[in-house]
Amino acid sequence: MKLDSKVPSGPIEKRWEKHKFDMKLVNPANKRKFKILVVGSGLAGGSAASTLAELGYDVHCFCVQDSPRRAHSIAAQGGINAAKNYQNDGDSVYRLFYDTVKGGDFRSRESNVYRLAQVSVNIIDQCVAQGVPFAREYGGLLANRSFGGAQVSRTFYARGQTGQQLLLGAYSGLNRMIDEGKVKMHTRTEMLDIVLVDGHARGIITRDLVSGEIKRWAADAVVLASGGYGNVFYLSTNAKNSNVTAAFRAYKRGAGFANPCFTQIHPTCIPVSGGFQSKLTLMSESLRNDGRVWVPRDKARVTDPPKSIPEEERNYYLEERYPSFGNLVPRDVASRAAKKVCDDGFGVAQHEVDGKRNAVYLDFSAAIKRDGRDAIADKYGNLFEMYERITGESPYETPMRIYPAVHYTMGGLWVDYNLMSNLPGLHVLGEANFSDHGANRLGASALMQGLADGYFVIPYTIGNYLATEHAGPVTESHPAFEAAESEVRTKTQKLLALSGTTPVDQFHRELGKIMWDYCGMARTAEGLNKALELIPALRERFWKEATVPGNADELNPWLEYAGRVADFMEYAEMMVRDALERDESCGGHFREEHQSEEGEAVRRDDTFAHASVWEYQGEGEKPKLHKEPMKFEYVKLTTRSYK
Amino acid sequence: MKIKLNVWRQSGPKDSGGLKSYDIEVTEHMSFLEMFDVLNEQLLKNPSKHPEGPVAFDHDCREGICGMCSMVIDGVPHGPNKATTTCQLHMRSYKDGDEITVEPFRAKAFPVLRDLIVDRDSFDRIQQAGGYISVRTGAAPDANAIAIGKADADDAFDYAACIGCGACVAACPNASAMLFVGAKVSHLAKVPQGQVERTQRVLRMVDTMDGEGFGGCTNHGECEASCPKAISLDAIAMLNSELARAAISSAK
Numbered sequence: 001m002k003l004d005s006k007v008p009s010g011p012i013e014k015r016w017e018k019h020k021f022d023m024k025l026v027n028p029a030n031k032r033k034f035k036i037l038v039v040g041s042g043l044a045g046g047s048a049a050s051t052l053a054e055l056g057y058d059v060h061c062f063c064v065q066d067s068p069r070r071a072h073s074i075a076a077q078g079g080i081n082a083a084k085n086y087q088n089d090g091d092s093v094y095r096l097f098y099d100t101v102k103g104g105d106f107r108s109r110e111s112n113v114y115r116l117a118q119v120s121v122n123i124i125d126q127c128v129a130q131g132v133p134f135a136r137e138y139g140g141l142l143a144n145r146s147f148g149g150a151q152v153s154r155t156f157y158a159r160g161q162t163g164q165q166l167l168l169g170a171y172s173g174l175n176r177m178i179d180e181g182k183v184k185m186h187t188r189t190e191m192l193d194i195v196l197v198d199g200h201a202r203g204i205i206t207r208d209l210v211s212g213e214i215k216r217w218a219a220d221a222v223v224l225a226s227g228g229y230g231n232v233f234y235l236s237t238n239a240k241n242s243n244v245t246a247a248f249r250a251y252k253r254g255a256g257f258a259n260p261c262f263t264q265i266h267p268t269c270i271p272v273s274g275g276f277q278s279k280l281t282l283m284s285e286s287l288r289n290d291g292r293v294w295v296p297r298d299k300a301r302v303t304d305p306p307k308s309i310p311e312e313e314r315n316y317y318l319e320e321r322y323p324s325f326g327n328l329v330p331r332d333v334a335s336r337a338a339k340k341v342c343d344d345g346f347g348v349a350q351h352e353v354d355g356k357r358n359a360v361y362l363d364f365s366a367a368i369k370r371d372g373r374d375a376i377a378d379k380y381g382n383l384f385e386m387y388e389r390i391t392g393e394s395p396y397e398t399p400m401r402i403y404p405a406v407h408y409t410m411g412g413l414w415v416d417y418n419l420m421s422n423l424p425g426l427h428v429l430g431e432a433n434f435s436d437h438g439a440n441r442l443g444a445s446a447l448m449q450g451l452a453d454g455y456f457v458i459p460y461t462i463g464n465y466l467a468t469e470h471a472g473p474v475t476e477s478h479p480a481f482e483a484a485e486s487e488v489r490t491k492t493q494k495l496l497a498l499s500g501t502t503p504v505d506q507f508h509r510e511l512g513k514i515m516w517d518y519c520g521m522a523r524t525a526e527g528l529n530k531a532l533e534l535i536p537a538l539r540e541r542f543w544k545e546a547t548v549p550g551n552a553d554e555l556n557p558w559l560e561y562a563g564r565v566a567d568f569m570e571y572a573e574m575m576v577r578d579a580l581e582r583d584e585s586c587g588g589h590f591r592e593e594h595q596s597e598e599g600e601a602v603r604r605d606d607t608f609a610h611a612s613v614w615e616y617q618g619e620g621e622k623p624k625l626h627k628e629p630m631k632f633e634y635v636k637l638t639t640r641s642y643k
Numbered sequence: 644m645k646i647k648l649n650v651w652r653q654s655g656p657k658d659s660g661g662l663k664s665y666d667i668e669v670t671e672h673m674s675f676l677e678m679f680d681v682l683n684e685q686l687l688k689n690p691s692k693h694p695e696g697p698v699a700f701d702h703d704c705r706e707g708i709c710g711m712c713s714m715v716i717d718g719v720p721h722g723p724n725k726a727t728t729t730c731q732l733h734m735r736s737y738k739d740g741d742e743i744t745v746e747p748f749r750a751k752a753f754p755v756l757r758d759l760i761v762d763r764d765s766f767d768r769i770q771q772a773g774g775y776i777s778v779r780t781g782a783a784p785d786a787n788a789i790a791i792g793k794a795d796a797d798d799a800f801d802y803a804a805c806i807g808c809g810a811c812v813a814a815c816p817n818a819s820a821m822l823f824v825g826a827k828v829s830h831l832a833k834v835p836q837g838q839v840e841r842t843q844r845v846l847r848m849v850d851t852m853d854g855e856g857f858g859g860c861t862n863h864g865e866c867e868a869s870c871p872k873a874i875s876l877d878a879i880a881m882l883n884s885e886l887a888r889a890a891i892s893s894a895k
Contacts, residue, residue, distance in 0.1 A: 047780075050780070051780040054779050054780060065703060065709070065711060066701065066711065066762070066763055066764070067710075067763065067764075067766065067767050067807065068767075069710070069767075069770075069807055070703055070704075070709040070710060070711050072703070072704060072709070074704065074708055074709050075704045075706060075708050075709065084786070084787075086787060122781070122783075124786045125783040125784065125785055125786045126778070126780060126781070126783045127786075128783065128786040128789070128836070129776065129778040129782070129783035129784070129836055130775070130776055130778055130836070131776045131799070131803075131830065131831055131834050131836050131837055133796050133797075133799040133800040133803050133830070133834065134786075134796070135796070136790075136791055136792075136793050136796040137793065138792075138793050139790065140790030140791050140792050140793065140796075141787050141790055142786055142787055158800060158803075159800065161708065161804065163708075164708055164804075164806075165800075165803060168803065171770070172770070172774060172775035172776065173775065173778075173780070175767070175770050175771040175774060175775050176771075176775045176777060178771045179771045179772065179773070179775075185767075187764070187767075210756060210762075239703040239704040239705070239709060240702055240703055240704075240705060241703050273672040274670060274672050274673070276670070276673055276677050276680065276681060277677070278674070278676065278677050278680055278705060279705045279706075281705075281706045282706075385726075386706070386707065386731070389707075389724075389727060389731045389733070390674075390731065390733065392733075392735060455780045455781075456780070456781075459780070501688055502688075503683070503684050503687040503688065505680065505684065506684075547687055547688075547690075549687065549690065549696045549697065550696060554655065554757075555655070555699060555756055555757045555760065557699055558687075558697065
């Protein structure tokens with residue numbers, strides 16, 4: 001596997017400009033002759049599909065939901081970053097770049113991150129022009145708030161539903177192109193394999209989730225924007241249908257998978273309430289602008305009503321330990337701090353789970369006293385209602401109880417500066433790729449990256465591929481399509497033949513528990529080695545004991561789910577291997593062996609300042625590790641400090 | 644607590660379907676959909692006793708924002724709680740011994756695909772008929788070039804909060820989609836960027852809505868009452884006034 005990042009030379013602020021000029025263009029009249037398949041309709045896929053269609057390409061877009069508007073980008077709450085400096089508080093493209101590289105704990109590619117910061121300003125313009133109702137000040141101009149890991153206010157937001165409003169903006173652009181006949185949308189359709197011809201990605205195999213029809217799609221390029229793999233943990237803030245299948249099948253066809261162990265645990269989620277729990281709900285990081293995190297200083301008082309605990313007996317541990325960032329430290333730091341106080345016996349959850357009360361308080365009483373209930377309701381009203389609906393408690397009256405949960409995955413398919421994987425023609429956008437967030441993503445940066453990739457990067461870079469590397473037409477009757485389709489059919493039949501007595505859901509839960517216990521917020525070589533024994537054993541049981549009802553030629557949600565869980569079972573092993581191999585702590589990857597006396601992550605830049613890229617070697621074989629060194633020419637490698 | 648569930652079972656679009664009863668044990672912390680997870684586990688574990696298999700239902704984010712979950716619960720789309728989706732409904736809203744009947748959304752424009760899953764493609768087709776502002780990527784002016792008063796921006800947001808679930812249609816005795824269409828038309832009519840295409844937008848969207856087989860509004864207000872995002876009936880008033888305005892200006 002050859003990993004050429006294709007990063008342009010020259011000063012970083014000129015690289016994207018220069019690259020845009022150096023890239024070859026496709027003649028407007030020729031664009032309609034090129035067919036592009038976009039898998040996924042979230043912020044990255046939706047924006048890419050509509051923008052590519054505007055340019056004149058023949059675009060087909062696929063999603064598993066019943067409408068492109070339901071992609072999980074819709075659930076993002078807090079906001080989107082952009083270096084507009086509308087607040088006149090010292091923000092700049094360079095500062096957003098700097099914060100993102102540092103926030104990612106120096107494991108991302110500088111040039112990609114710089115470009116991300118550059119195009120961030122265009123994203124806001126684009127969204128406003130689409131009619132996205134961002135929050136505004138009384139003078140009618142756009143409002144901002146601050147987010148974790150930054151000391152400027154650069155986050156644009158639409159109450160607590162920013163992802164929804166941005167996705168509906170991208171969806172409206174997509175609808176416009178569907179209306180004009182330039183995008184053909186295929187809903188309730190799942191990509192089950194990618195087809196390579198002469199080493200180039202030239203199509204996909206899909207299953208129509210309503211009729212069960214297996215179909216071949218030949219094209220000139222493929223764009224994967226299929227999201228992250230957080231559901232490998234079973235319990236996460238991801239939607240139930242989010243899965244790794246599209247990315248994993250591409251990996252099995254030879255695409256490199258980078259940094260699978262980089263997982264983001266979000267500090268503010270509603271704690272687990274029982275064994276039947278099917279998902280976890282996030283409470284936006286923006287709440288930490290006004291909420292104060294604390295636990296009682298006295299272990300004996302963890303079950304007392306929070307209001308009965310006087311100020312001096314409360315431990316505002318983030319404010320004490322990190323005076324300059326306080327409650328707004330980055331997510332990985334806040335999550336580990338919460339885990340530590342709960343492990344030490346100060347947790348305040350209502351129920352004990354495995355002998356621990358895993359929750360801390362997020363308290364708004366000071367903010368309500370200072371700004372008034374209405375001002376707080378205006379900022380966070382819908383989040384407070386959401387919390388009350390789930391827990392039955394009102395955050396206006398009593399502090400929220402929160403605990404970290406799996407939220408986002410920074411790892412993903414390896415891509416170069418053009419967002420192309422090592423397989424020519426296969427482009428990967430948004431959460432599905434690995435490039436911009438390093439080992440930890442800053443809040444309000446996922447929406448930024450998804451839209452940057454889709455609106456402002458891929459429309460340029462895909463043209464360069466088509467103009468320079470692309471090799472002639474291919475049709476669906478090519479033997480490679482025949483072979484891929486038959487593999488998909490065999491796999492479907494293998495799943496339907498499962499006639500044990502255990503529902504697939506149960507295996508997914510067990511897998512999630514293994515991953516959370518041994519590859520979660522804190523990892524050790526011993527635990528990871530144990531997971532490497534447990535996962536294959538679980539997988540073996542799955543193929544013997546699971547049950548999948550129904551048939552292939554009908555709407556069969558259990559068949560879809562079984563296929564995704566089967567992929568997670570294989571994927572999990574690669575993730576654990578990567579976590580074991582990366583013998584350092586960085587960002588969201590915390591190896592207990594590598595921490596300072598104060599419990600902060602200790603990186604080993606001499607050995608691990610690289611992206612670990614895994615290459616598939618066949619069923620049951622250990623994947624091969626490749627490394628792309630990460631060079632830091634602009635942001636000096638330093639120990640992150642938020643004190 | 645013990646619950647008796649009557650669930651609509653229909654193996655496919657051609658099957659006539661019917662209600663089937665199940666007894667189930669739940670806890671008050673469970674969500675309504677988690678109760679269905681538990682039910683399906685029971686049905687999967689005992690296929691000889693339950694040849695009809697597990698219950699198919701739509702769901703995704705399970706936090707009330709994607710609009711995928713549906714279900715008519717005891718005659719009410721998304722169940723008894725105000726401004727709450729089915730996935731956000733928790734069993735603490737019920738008590739031991741309750742009997743609950745669950746059916747799919749019913750409307751001519753939402754055909755049943757299987758059990759509780761319906762086809763809502765008609766909603767997408769309405770949005771495709773002009774439910775957007777035509778702006779090419781890259782052609783936008785600076786975001787702060789247009790000031791929008793906070794009140795207008797807030798109003799636009801309230802309409803834009805629609806999650807496209809279809810509860811308004813399922814709740815309406817006429818299966819009217821006017822709250823859904825009104826929400827999008829009002830959102831875009833409230834902001835300056837939406838003015839250029841304002842007339843054509845409402846004419847096309849309403850035309851498509853009628854063509855899809857949705858009924859007209861006769862002011863029952865059931866849509867507002869069942870809307871999980873509490874979108875106000877004002878959206879329908881606004882839709883009517885936008886339509887009148889468009890009819891006059893396009894007749895000129």
